[in-house]
Amino acid sequence: MKRIAVIVRAADPDRVAEALRAAVGLGLRGDRVHVVLTAGAGDVRDHAQAARALATLRMLGHDVVHADGNDPAEAEAVRAADAVEVWT
Helix, strand or coil: CCEEEEEECCCCHHHHHHHHHHHHHHHHCCCEEEEEEEHHHCCCCCCHHHHHHHHHHHHCCCEEEEECCCCCHHHHHHHHCCEEEEEC
16 A cells, blocks of 8 residues: 655645545545645635545544744645645
């Protein structure tokens, strides 16, 4: 099983939702997914598709963290990952 980091830097809520749906798909393959939503991703809780994908990721036991510019979460996720996807 691989550990995949999905770094979401996109500002457009539709693009963020797309990244989160992709992360769900990666998790359904049996890999562990660690999603980092950077400050640029903004608050997508009001975006229905993004909120649903976030809930699904959490329900499946995957890590989802919100990181600002001073948070080492992104670097830690990349360091621990076997593969990295960056969504801009």
